[in-house]
Amino acid sequence: MTETGVWLIGARGNVATTAITGARAMARGETDTTGLVTGRAPYSKLALPDIEGFVFGGHDVRERSLLETARGLSENGVPKPDVVEEVADDLRAIDDRIETGTAINCGTAVDDLADRESLEDRLAVGEVVDQIRDDYESFGRGHDLDRLVVVNVASTEPPLEDPDRYDTREAVERAIENDDRELPASALYAYAALVDGHPYVNFTPSTGSALGGLEELARERAVPHTGRDAKTGETLVKSALAPMFAGRNLRVKAWEGHNILGNGDGKVLEDDRNKAGKIASKGDVLSSLLPDIGHNRVRIDYTPSLDDWKTAWDYIHFEGFLNTEMKMQFTWEGSDSALAAPLVLDLVRLLAHADEHDESGLQPQLASFFKAPLGVEEHNLSRQFAMLDEYVERHTTEVMSE
Amino acid sequence: MTETGVWLIGARGNVATTAITGARAMARGETDTTGLVTGRAPYSKLALPDIEGFVFGGHDVRERSLLETARGLSENGVPKPDVVEEVADDLRAIDDRIETGTAINCGTAVDDLADRESLEDRLAVGEVVDQIRDDYESFGRGHDLDRLVVVNVASTEPPLEDPDRYDTREAVERAIENDDRELPASALYAYAALVDGHPYVNFTPSTGSALGGLEELARERAVPHTGRDAKTGETLVKSALAPMFAGRNLRVKAWEGHNILGNGDGKVLEDDRNKAGKIASKGDVLSSLLPDIGHNRVRIDYTPSLDDWKTAWDYIHFEGFLNTEMKMQFTWEGSDSALAAPLVLDLVRLLAHADEHDESGLQPQLASFFKAPLGVEEHNLSRQFAMLDEYVERHTTEVMSE
Amino acid sequence: MTETGVWLIGARGNVATTAITGARAMARGETDTTGLVTGRAPYSKLALPDIEGFVFGGHDVRERSLLETARGLSENGVPKPDVVEEVADDLRAIDDRIETGTAINCGTAVDDLADRESLEDRLAVGEVVDQIRDDYESFGRGHDLDRLVVVNVASTEPPLEDPDRYDTREAVERAIENDDRELPASALYAYAALVDGHPYVNFTPSTGSALGGLEELARERAVPHTGRDAKTGETLVKSALAPMFAGRNLRVKAWEGHNILGNGDGKVLEDDRNKAGKIASKGDVLSSLLPDIGHNRVRIDYTPSLDDWKTAWDYIHFEGFLNTEMKMQFTWEGSDSALAAPLVLDLVRLLAHADEHDESGLQPQLASFFKAPLGVEEHNLSRQFAMLDEYVERHTTEVMSE
Amino acid sequence: MTETGVWLIGARGNVATTAITGARAMARGETDTTGLVTGRAPYSKLALPDIEGFVFGGHDVRERSLLETARGLSENGVPKPDVVEEVADDLRAIDDRIETGTAINCGTAVDDLADRESLEDRLAVGEVVDQIRDDYESFGRGHDLDRLVVVNVASTEPPLEDPDRYDTREAVERAIENDDRELPASALYAYAALVDGHPYVNFTPSTGSALGGLEELARERAVPHTGRDAKTGETLVKSALAPMFAGRNLRVKAWEGHNILGNGDGKVLEDDRNKAGKIASKGDVLSSLLPDIGHNRVRIDYTPSLDDWKTAWDYIHFEGFLNTEMKMQFTWEGSDSALAAPLVLDLVRLLAHADEHDESGLQPQLASFFKAPLGVEEHNLSRQFAMLDEYVERHTTEVMSE
Numbered sequence A, B, C, D: 001m002t003e004t005g006v007w008l009i010g011a012r013g014n015v016a017t018t019a020i021t022g023a024r025a026m027a028r029g030e031t032d033t034t035g036l037v038t039g040r041a042p043y044s045k046l047a048l049p050d051i052e053g054f055v056f057g058g059h060d061v062r063e064r065s066l067l068e069t070a071r072g073l074s075e076n077g078v079p080k081p082d083v084v085e086e087v088a089d090d091l092r093a094i095d096d097r098i099e100t101g102t103a104i105n106c107g108t109a110v111d112d113l114a115d116r117e118s119l120e121d122r123l124a125v126g127e128v129v130d131q132i133r134d135d136y137e138s139f140g141r142g143h144d145l146d147r148l149v150v151v152n153v154a155s156t157e158p159p160l161e162d163p164d165r166y167d168t169r170e171a172v173e174r175a176i177e178n179d180d181r182e183l184p185a186s187a188l189y190a191y192a193a194l195v196d197g198h199p200y201v202n203f204t205p206s207t208g209s210a211l212g213g214l215e216e217l218a219r220e221r222a223v224p225h226t227g228r229d230a231k232t233g234e235t236l237v238k239s240a241l242a243p244m245f246a247g248r249n250l251r252v253k254a255w256e257g258h259n260i261l262g263n264g265d266g267k268v269l270e271d272d273r274n275k276a277g278k279i280a281s282k283g284d285v286l287s288s289l290l291p292d293i294g295h296n297r298v299r300i301d302y303t304p305s306l307d308d309w310k311t312a313w314d315y316i317h318f319e320g321f322l323n324t325e326m327k328m329q330f331t332w333e334g335s336d337s338a339l340a341a342p343l344v345l346d347l348v349r350l351l352a353h354a355d356e357h358d359e360s361g362l363q364p365q366l367a368s369f370f371k372a373p374l375g376v377e378e379h380n381l382s383r384q385f386a387m388l389d390e391y392v393e394r395h396t397t398e399v400m401s402e
């Protein structure tokens, strides 16, 4: 079995910490595969790298240690306190492999939480990129990795304006060279990954690899990448439910989605600029699945006492036969990090698999994981799973016929 | 275009009345196809009989006229009072074509609401069947119909015990001949339809054509039939939502479904024996979609003030990564008849189509319509729709290649 | 029995139209006293003017007739279409008694809906007031009224900045004289009422009589007035529920209230300036009842398809013994106008009673009707009702001892 | 300060264990008074015995230790694991003071969980009572207590049929003497307490002191007693909310209450006989507060995965002005034991106070604590609190004037 490295941008955040804690708890037999998509049939039949063997590292801009984050989370019940203590040594070791990254164009909300001087404060953009590539490189070398998957789980950036200017690889590289200080951090991390052939996952609504120029680069380097904005709660439910209304020809007159959450993500999203990207990817799902929808709003509010828990209330006003008006409502109460963390591990496994099997560029079979799946129009959750089923079918048949 | 007759068992009930009112309102341009599955792409591309041309008749055991039922319903808002008045003459005319049927083994709850002497009170079972065949026959002849589709929308019967004794066509026919008074009414209506080649829909949880002997008969006569228990509300939502939990490998520890409804159906279901079949078909959906489910209960309660409206509250307790316990709840507030009626019309159209195209026996492509689709294991709503998509694909390609 | 006139500011709006329709439907025996606080014991024992005898008139700035508004509302089910037709002639007659008012400082949202040139467009503030007084006066004379109660049910105005400048009667009168164009319309209507001794109700969050100078005026003229912002839905529930948390020493960490509504009121409230006053009076209830509340937010969103219906979702996160975190949620689905209209009639009756019995100035016994009861700190609904009980007790004992 | 003993019947159950753990956690400064009614103004002004000084003992019929119960509960989050460990020694010490009690007429559900031979298995009823009196007596003596308050927190018994036969003290005492084996355990514990002057609290829906003969006894011995069935969740909310509907003259057409819970209490309540008493006391609240209610049902279902958590869903269908139908729904998600435990401590304090101040017999000022307050018709929560306010007022004035 090959050694797989996982490089987390935002490595000390809630999602990253929960993913690491969970992976180490699995390695120590403290928990099982519940919540892992790759833990269930038929995906469990694929030859995927073992989570127990993952080697973690990453970038962050905060000092707060992994263990502190994990203990903070456990006060809210996830992960449980005893699990955190079981893996405390692992967390300490991994913490030493977290480097300072760049927070360029991440907005003042991120600047406020950063307590390290971030790279762009002292380096030109080109130098920032070189430093990041070096960090990836030394980590890979230092741990004798066969493959390094880079995952963006950093705070959501404000949307990039006019992204078309970076539509070619050349435009991106010229910008980096010329110290163009409008490229956002997520795109720099993505560039640094793709240029050196590291598979890249954008778990967030930030730009990441979603620039024409980076897609071109990925194709040229034959490296797989995927994103964006993992679908973990309210939007997940929408993508399962909305097809029911469409299928039955019930006309949705209004779908109101109201999210309240309390963690660091919630705090950053309080800033309207950072929130913009999130709202967009959440809203698009419905307008795609229900083209005739009358009214479609998503709200995200910060409710400090909820900490890492998120509650969504959705209200669906719809019309049926004989102009009959009816209603459906749901509430969803989930631990944000417990929902997100296993998907990080799933995506690393599946992207490593794609890389191993020369599936490069965008990975449409991973659409079910994202609110705004790159390169895929399909938002129907069942159909998205069917795409992954087919991929697995194809790859397990191959294996058998080998 | 051919003339399609629709024979409704339970023709004066809420579902039947709303289906008839809706069909006539469509014919008069008073409403559109919202709520009709066959009204949306790609199904709207099939060459289906026009609803506007449907000729209605049926059996019932109550005197209350169609118009009275319609007006009663409209006090609850569905259909709207002005729509009922627009079609009042049509309802009066159709009322004259409703014959007295049989209520044998329908339970005391049905006996209580029957105010006509039903057929079995004065006839042997064989004679009952002959009378029903005659009723179908004279209706078809009288209206010069090319095809008659029989639909069971009568009150739910108590489940038949030991149905295996009717596993062959021969066993059924011998029972009828020998005046076996344990066959339920729904099976007699179904037998009478199939033996004369009339397509048959069982919209209810009652036995209907779900006997080995009747399936054999249908195959022999090459007539299509389908059922059972139309999926209109809470169970529909379950079949859309449960796959999401399965897909994400989230373990459902408990799914409590609590339904309150107020109409005649609710009243009959207050009787525990009549309720038994309903509970079973509602419960099976989850145990099929979530084989590891911990606890799965469905309650149906009668709340008189709700009249024809049904509210379901579902509470889903599930476990995710790192043994994290989370919750989802939903409420569904629907007009029972407005949800059911268009499906009656859809099923008539699709069964007529199947009959026209020699698709006989069970019709798996119609699984999405039912809580307990005969002959189909699949309960995932999206996959059920995919089955209908394929059918349509097959039949529209045929048409084009003709 | 004396003749009571009811002068409605915003007479063609939903609340006004529903109040008038309901009063006339009662007069015609088409509906009962359900929803009327004064229709239940012990308040029904007070000698209050009969609703059936109310004579209606009012101001508005729109052309849309009462009958049109009523028919529009009835498409949403409240009032029922047949009731509207029963009282159509009454509505037509009342419509003729509606005069054009002033919309000064009501914000652009109101300007947009106004389709009459409003008074301030052509008159100085002093002349506007004179015109309003004339309108009240001629109406009273024309219908031979013993008493005229003026009720503000016009659209919500943006809050008045720096209201302290109108803290004395003198300041108000000087402002009117000097054509001070910053006084809002509601205050002008209130001044015109109080100065001529007409009891005044402010049903809205607008300024109305809540200026020091107008309170002084009311005391001097010995006229009763009351307000503000009628408590009809979510806030009503809050005032009943919050004392339960306080009573049991359960600490509310967050109370999120999310309101969606679709009528004209909702549209005007979409304008953040008009919304400000509403949010304030809604929010204050909790901070008064739960001084230690951790987080308290109210949202009001416009969802067009809901028309006159309002849904509120409230999420209450609280802490109990041993630092245990628990949750309560509720949804409230009400017809805004059906909830508000009877209170308009109640308040007219109770204010007429107060006037009759020389209870002048602010009327603390009416606190249960308002989100921000003038001159009363008490927000506990039960205690507010206890205040009305005492008033009734006092006045029925008087009657008996006479 | 005097020494107060607390004798818990059902001492190893969830409520008892949480009360003891909480009291000891308070003594050790691990938690505060949140959730304690006596912890808030104005009740905190009464001179009540300190919880920190309570001396605990009790009866049970199970072997499972207090510490085991506490650890089991803490797996569900309440109390927190570290709090349990802090008080583990206290729990062990208290465990030694728990005696075997009687389970006579507690139903088979209780027999199933009992793993000790209970008193009535080997003793006549009179001897059982003597043993219980002895247990109280030795405990009081052994710990040099000034006062012993006996609290019934044992599993709910099936209702006693024909309780009128025990309407006099004499009838009760004759029954005990004659080994009448139909008296339920709860009444024996209560008799033993009252006859020796120990104040008695019935926290459960079981019979306890609610027999004519025991009330007579309490009056004769001048000892205070109170009950029954503590109001901790759904019913508490009902008693706060229902007065709002009554106050606004809104007619409740249906109130459906559906409770799911998962602990030992839930398991015992699965037995329809044990459930009967609970349903009755829950249902009565609404029929008292809303005499015109149309439909009123309470369901309690056992959902194992919820453990000590209870979720209630209530659906309220009501009618307002102009026959408008509207709806309110709520869900309540609470930790059963965290809600109940502080009330046990409150009631001990308040009953000790009553005893100290010669307030004997039934204690109407404690009505707010119970679903079926003995001797009180008032179910309006606010009015019940007003009764306690008055008591406190009376007693604090006394103190001051002394």
Ligand SMILES: NC(=O)c1ccc[n+]([C@@H]2O[C@H](COP(=O)([O-])OP(=O)(O)OC[C@H]3O[C@@H](n4cnc5c(N)ncnc54)[C@H](O)[C@@H]3O)[C@@H](O)[C@H]2O)c1
Pocket: A009, A010, A011, A012, A013, A014, A015, A016, A059, A060, A061, A062, A101, A102, A103, A104, A106, A110, A113, A114, A153, A154, A155, A156, A157, A185, A186, A203, A204, A205, A229, A230, A231, A232, A233, A263, A264, A265, A336, A337, A339, A340
């Ligand atoms: N939790 C979910 O369900 C979920 C779902 C979809 C997407 N996401 C996204 O995942 C991301 C992480 O969420 P979280 O809850 O872990 O947030 P978090 O605030 O707990 O963690 C974010 C971490 O990123 C770090 N960071 C910020 N900008 C950085 C930068 N430029 N370079 C390196 N590190 C940086 C922060 O210091 C912090 O440690 C967010 O963008 C969120 O929107 C989360």
Ligand SMILES: NC(=O)c1ccc[n+]([C@@H]2O[C@H](COP(=O)([O-])OP(=O)(O)OC[C@H]3O[C@@H](n4cnc5c(N)ncnc54)[C@H](O)[C@@H]3O)[C@@H](O)[C@H]2O)c1
Pocket: B009, B010, B011, B012, B013, B014, B015, B016, B059, B060, B061, B062, B101, B102, B103, B104, B106, B110, B113, B114, B153, B154, B155, B156, B157, B185, B186, B203, B204, B205, B229, B230, B231, B232, B233, B263, B264, B265, B336, B337, B339, B340
């Ligand atoms: N409404 C829905 O959403 C829905 C969904 C699935 C299934 N169903 C089923 O549809 C059926 C009809 O529901 P409904 O709401 O119209 O009920 P309903 O009570 O309004 O109507 C039933 C009618 O059937 C008649 N009837 C009863 N037994 C009969 C018999 N043996 N022969 C002839 N007539 C008979 C009754 O007199 C009545 O007129 C029920 O079985 C119900 O379970 C309804």
Ligand SMILES: NC(=O)c1ccc[n+]([C@@H]2O[C@H](COP(=O)([O-])OP(=O)(O)OC[C@H]3O[C@@H](n4cnc5c(N)ncnc54)[C@H](O)[C@@H]3O)[C@@H](O)[C@H]2O)c1
Pocket: C009, C010, C011, C012, C013, C014, C015, C016, C059, C060, C061, C062, C101, C102, C103, C104, C106, C110, C113, C114, C153, C154, C155, C156, C157, C185, C186, C203, C204, C205, C229, C230, C231, C232, C233, C263, C264, C265, C336, C337, C339, C340
């Ligand atoms: N419906 C409720 O439950 C409720 C509760 C509390 C308060 N209110 C308040 O009652 C008011 C009326 O609500 P609605 O739903 O009837 O709104 P609406 O928009 O239907 O009616 C408002 C009417 O006022 C008129 N108007 C606006 N400004 C005016 C002015 N300066 N002079 C004269 N007429 C004017 C408008 O033309 C319109 O006809 C709002 O302020 C609302 O906030 C309503």
Ligand SMILES: NC(=O)c1ccc[n+]([C@@H]2O[C@H](COP(=O)([O-])OP(=O)(O)OC[C@H]3O[C@@H](n4cnc5c(N)ncnc54)[C@H](O)[C@@H]3O)[C@@H](O)[C@H]2O)c1
Pocket: D009, D010, D011, D012, D013, D014, D015, D016, D059, D060, D061, D062, D101, D102, D103, D104, D106, D110, D113, D114, D153, D154, D155, D156, D157, D185, D186, D203, D204, D205, D229, D230, D231, D232, D233, D263, D264, D265, D268, D336, D337, D339, D340
């Ligand atoms: N938790 C709440 O919110 C709440 C509210 C109101 C009333 N109650 C009542 O409090 C009681 C206790 O609830 P719980 O959750 O602690 O239940 P539980 O099952 O955890 O505990 C009950 C205990 O009583 C013991 N027991 C049973 N019969 C006994 C007897 N005859 N003598 C001595 N011990 C006996 C059992 O062995 C068990 O240890 C129940 O009657 C319940 O209905 C609880």
Ligand code: NA
Pocket: A221, A222, A223, A224, A355, A356, A358, A360
């Ligand atoms: Na590659």
Ligand code: NA
Pocket: D221, D222, D223, D224, D355, D358, D360
């Ligand atoms: Na005493």
